[in-house]
Amino acid sequence: MAHGQITYVDADPSSNTTLADGSTLQDETHYSSTLNNADGLWNLRSFANESTVFGSNDSGAEDCPRLRTTVTGLEAGTTYNVYVYFWGATGANWRLRAGLENLAGELDGYNSAHTTTSSFATSSYLTDNAGGSDLNPGPLTTATDSDPAIENGGYFSGSVETAEGNRSLYQVLLGQVTSTDGTLSVYVDDLANQSSVNRTWFDGVGYQAVSEPSLTYLDADPELNTTLADGTEMNLTASPSNPEDYDSDASSATLPSNWKLRTGFANDSTVLAAAPAADAPVLRTALSGLTPGAIYEVNAHYWAVDTSQNWRFAAGLRADSLSTGGAQIGGENLAGFDSTLLFINAPVLLSEDNRSLYPTEPWLHAR
Known part of the structure; x- marks a missing residue:
């Protein structure tokens, strides 16, 4: 906002x-x-x-x-x-x-x-x-x-x-x-x-x-706005072998060091997931259409199971200095909130089964 x-x-x-x-x-x-x-x-x-x-x-x-x-x-x-x-x-x-x-x-x-x-x-x-x-x-x-x-x-x-x-x-x-x-x-x-x-x-x-809330949610999409940190385009393949390669639920083979595009989950029915032992490459999701000279709060949103597990996440505005941690990194999850009061492009899915959407603490960014 x-x-x-x-x-x-x-x-x-x-x-x-x-x-x-x-x-x-x-x-x-x-x-x-x-x-x-x-x-x-x-x-x-x-x-x-x-x-x-x-x-x-x-x-x-x-x-x-x-x-x-x-x-x-x-x-x-x-x-x-x-x-x-x-x-x-x-x-x-x-x-x-x-x-x-x-x-x-x-x-x-x-x-x-x-x-x-x-x-x-x-x-x-x-x-x-x-x-x-x-x-x-x-x-x-x-x-x-x-x-x-x-x-x-x-x-x-x-x-x-x-x-x-x-x-x-x-x-x-x-x-x-x-x-x-x-x-x-x-x-x-x-x-x-x-x-x-x-x-x-x-x-x-x-x-x-603070002005009136005006959060805009942008779904990460490797075909539209999400690349490797250095700008290398991602490549959907059933046999990942390079850092930019990712596979989907339709693939039977998944390398632990690559991202997987899970379908049927989360917003727009897609979510980029990494295995527990993975060391998947740093990604960059680019936002466009912002107002020059305006100051924005920027959050990353990620999913975590509400109990018994600690899904982990790292994010930030600098690829070499990412804030890390589990669900506690963003504090309170958004389950129970009305997305129409948070996002101008609502509805946005905030909870699903035993999972909730978490925001990171906002980073300040000026254009």
């Missing part, structure tokens, strides 16, 4: 950022504006947007207190996409915990680098000072001949610094909030007691008014 510009709000201890319980931040008690020590205080460093960033684990292992950044002046009753922004550096994996609720346990964690050994979700940088990015290729008009790099082409409602030195700004969509009183809050924490390569640099939050 398409939305408007994102409004960036810089985290500031003097105006909008407190301890998680709302208590005022005290200089040299909860943060330090002059020192950069491993002392359990956030380091208010002179980098990034508004020349301030909350740093932790910069000089050694520490555990800084949880923060709350509150946005005011919103329209009561309006639903907003809510984002958090942190920094990552080349050759390191900087991290952040963040959420929309002050949970008793740990907040969800986010990495700046892809890793298969961490339970933290991998984030994507907005752009770099070489221009363009994998998350939003093309439309960001960041000044590419400057350091720091500034995005001022309309992605945000104002100018936002997105790269500085060997560092890039990372964006996480935390979810949606319907403001009841014209405010919303984001809770942020560090990953406690880490080395400097896993430090936290928290910069600010963002919000974006």
